[in-house]
Amino acid sequence: MNWKKSLKWFAVGAISIVAFAVTLYFSYTWYCVPAISGKIILPGLSAKVEIQRDQAGIPHIFAQNEEDAYGALGFVMASERLFQMDIYRRLGRGQLSQVIGKKTLEVDKIFRSVGLSHYAKKRLEDDPPSVRNPKMWKGLLAYLKGVNHFIKSGPLPFEFYLLGYRPRPFVPLDTYAFLGYMSYSFGIGLKQDLLFSQLGNKFSPEMMEKLRVEPDAIKKRMFANVNPLWKKLDSLFSLAGGAPLPSFEGSNAWAIAPKRSKSGAAILASDPHIGFSQPNIWFEASIHTPNYQIYGHFLPGVPYPVLGHNKDLGWGLTISYVDDMDFYREKRRGQKTFYKGSWVDLRKRHEKIEVKGQQPVSLTVETSPHGPLLDSISEQKDLAMKWTYHLPHNRMLEAIYKMGHAKEIEQFKEGVTYGTAPGLNIIYADKKGNIASWILGAIPIRPSHVRPDFVLEGATGQDEYLGYIDFSSKPSQLNPANGLIVSANARPPGSAKALKGAWNGIDRYKTILNFLEEREDWNLEQLKGVQTSNYNIEISWIRPILIKALESNNWSGGHKLAFDRLKNWDLQSNTESVGASIFHLLNREVQKLLLDEFSPAEFDRYCRLTALWIFYKRSLKQPNSKWWDLKETRGLTERRNEVVILAFKKLLKKLEKEGNDWSWGKFHQVTFVHPLGRSEPLDQFFNLGPMPAPGGFNIINNLRWVGCKGGHSAHAGPSTRRLIDFANPQQSFGILPLGTSGHPRSPFYKNQLSKYLKGDYRKQYLSRELIENNSLGRLILTPEK
Structure with a gap:
């Protein structure tokens, strides 16, 4: 019976090992939770910085100058979200396979081919210090220095030990490349153009036109022929859509003029719709210096807020859905392509992709006059991508910086002119009572016969752009007579038919506008009900x-x-319905x-x-x-x-x-997916959910499914909800889906989840008095002696 005794001791040993591993995991993850009180030395500071945490865990940074503030922001953001920041920058730079392995190789190939990192690097090289905004650049470097100090001195999140690597220091290219990925995630052309060209060869022109967002009266095919091999390419773009980073999937925003508010001041509402993730995508913080103040929602790895407000003004955003990406079928002969009547050389660049557990993979990317050929991921080797992100004057980081530093409407408007991609509707309101909207991003002017939701001909020259719409000619609104500006991804009101885009239906736009037109005494409490409404008027x-x-x-x-x-x-899409x-x-x-x-x-x-x-x-x-x-x-x-x-x-x-x-909550559920939780058994370990969720596709509370394979599960929705009345911008309302921390043991990991699903809000504090009255901790960062 020795074997029974051996089996018994083996079982005891196995249980002991598992118990030890679990104890070690819980002990270490507790250890990783950042301190919110005490003192820490942060090299590079010129003076003491104070970080107060409010009751929701939001850090409020008080510094003597902006560089110190950004250094502190980088440090505190890394302390809460370092693994998320590292995965996101690797995605933008096509370096996931270096730490994950061959599973993400095709994703890296896609992002190397479309040139997210390549064009970001080129932009950095082509923009000498004399062209860059010096304050923006100094702030970025200070932020990265704060991030890198945490990498050097802080406890690394558990995920790094699980994957077996240590993150390298962050550099400016990481920030720029990640912004490139965000632009990519907005691009509808890669999801639409290839599919429509395939379907156009399958159905009659009459039936095909009905499938489009805005049918034309065209009764014949006017697009490039599509080889069935491109179905592989379409599948690869779908694979990239499953990369471990949420994509933008819509948004609501509106501004109310003083004459329609109870307070007599302008009101701003904003809830961008992004794929659900764990942690949630926004890092919320406020910055305070003697000359600068902002309450912002920051992207991991970016030092300037993409959404924000101060005592003078605020802004929100929605995806514009203008068509800023096209695919051209090239006519090629060896290393040349036919372009505007002559054969021209294809340019080449060579990429090396590091892959965990195997030899590096070499990748050669060819570029035609239209853009990069996607031959590295397609057997066809003649499809080029033309995209406004590739334009040399795309200064998206400076656009974000300038909007966040504006003190009045004209300064803010100037900031909107800087970026060429992604395409965004910027919704604005200020203390003076102005409300406005503009489109950020380059909009191509195409010949009238071109249907940009299909693959175009690259050889004839007939499908070439005629230029780009001037900023002054883009759809915009300033203090409209009805006192309302609403943006919900539909075609911009009053825009010319020549403006092409993959607009959403009018459902959310029409429903929101219908609500807002009902009264002229709006306050934030009433608007909470609008922003979380489970109704669609259509x-x-x-x-x-x-x-x-x-x-x-x-x-x-x-x-x-x-x-x-x-x-x-x-007609209400509530969970119990x-x-x-x-x-x-x-x-x-x-x-x-x-x-x-x-x-x-x-x-x-x-x-x-x-x-x-x-x-x-x-x-x-x-x-x-x-x-x-x-x-x-x-x-x-x-x-x-x-x-x-x-x-x-x-x-x-x-x-x-x-x-x-x-009940609707049985079918419509949400899961917050961690970058490592996309496969079994890690999904059970890292993900949060599933749990019943209200709302639905194209409802104001747009917790929506993406695709049909996942049934009616909500894959995307409001990534934050914000309500700001400029009668009192020092105290506004907001909510995140989960919380500010990426650490499972942190009290701020999922402390907002229950309120979020119920449609409740928490207060957002901008004044020092309110912050101190609601403070849970005070962390002091001091310079080296």
Whole structure:
């Protein structure tokens, strides 16, 4: 029986090892939680810096000058988010494989090929110190110095030990390349153009036009032929979309003029919609010096706030969705490409990708006059990418810096002119009562025949840009007569048809505007209800169409229950609502039948586009559209109502397997995914969720699904909610999905989650008095002696 005794001791030993590992993990993660009180020496400071933490854990930095403040910001941000910062910069620079391995090699190839780091480096090299804003540059260097001191002296997060590496010091190129990734995540062209060109070769021009966001009257194909091999390229772009960094997926923002507010001052509201992640993407902090003050939302690795406000002004943003990216099919002969009547040489650059556990991978990227050829990731070797990010005068970091340092509207407006990518709507309000909006980013001017949501011809010269729209000619608003500015990713109000974009439907824009027009005495408490509303005004005409189609049948049992719940639904997508479940799930079933000519891969890719919802609503209003005819019933011609009935029957078969709980929160759930939690079993260890969530796609509370493979799970939503009344900018309202810290043992790791899902807010403090009255700790950073 010795083997039994051996087995017993083996089990005891295994349990002891696991217990020791768990104890070590918990002990070390407690050790990594940053101190919020005490004294720390921070080299590079010229004077003492004080960091006060409020009750939500937000750091408020008080310094004698900006350089010291940015050094402190870099130190405190690294102490809370270092692993996130390192993964994000590696993504921008195409260096994930160096620490993760071959699993992310294709992602690195994509970002090396499109040139996020290459063009960022070129911009740094081409911008001599005489061109750079010296204060911006000094602030960046001070920030990075603070980050690097923490890397040298602080406890590294557990993730670094799990992956077995130590982060290298941060340099300016890391910040610039990461901003390149953010621009990439805004680009709709890479998701849309290749797919539309594939579909355009599959369907008639008449049917294809209906699939587009804004159909033209064109009755013939006018785009480059697409080889089926490009489906591989489209798949790789989808892979890049699954990289360990959330992408921007929409946004709401609005400004209310003094004449419509109870306080008599302008009001600003902003909630950018970004893919959910753990930690959440924004790092919230305030900075205070004798000459500068800002309450900001910072991106990890960037020292200047992308969202912010001070006592004088504030701003929010939404994705503009202007089409700033095109793909050209090149005509090539060896190392030359045909361009405007002659053969020109392709330029080459060589990249080396370090891969953990294997030899480095060499990558050669060719560039045509249009941009980088994506031959490194495509067998076709003739597809070029033209993108406003590649423009030499793209000074996005300076745009952010100038907006954050503006003291009045003209200074702020100047800052908006600096960036060429990404494309953003900037929504502005100030203490003087001004409200305004502008578009940040370059907007191409194309020939009238060009349809930029398809692949273009690179050889003929007929599809070339005619230039870029001047800033003064871009859509903008300043103190409109109705006292309201609303931005929700729809086509800019009053913009010319020549302006091309992959706009969202008007759902959120129309719903928000409808709410705001109802009164002229808005305050922040009332606006909380608007910003967290689970309502979409467009459903008020969509549901009757579905009901009319279904009521022709004499339903019984579960079918009658579902029909009654849909018919009596209050149009609110709350977690406990059964009517919301029936509505949203039925729409998906109808869409699958409506597009039954699509392959599963095509349907999922189209499902990722804003065009699907627009096409669906357009089809509901066209009951005899050819798209309603089902492929599987040859000899029959179906119309809208028949398809809706069939979809309803399919839905009920699925619901019957779900038991008695059909509440929306069962189907619509959110999970906050850690960069290392994208595969089993680490997902159970690192991720938060799933948990029921209100809202839904194109609802004001836009907790939305991205694609159709994940059912109705919410993959993106409000990354923060902000409400600022300039009658009292010293105390505003806001919320983050999780918290300010990336450390699981920190009290600020997920301390805002419950409030966020409930639609509640916390206070944001700007004045020193309010900060000190609500302080949990006081950390003093001192210079070296």
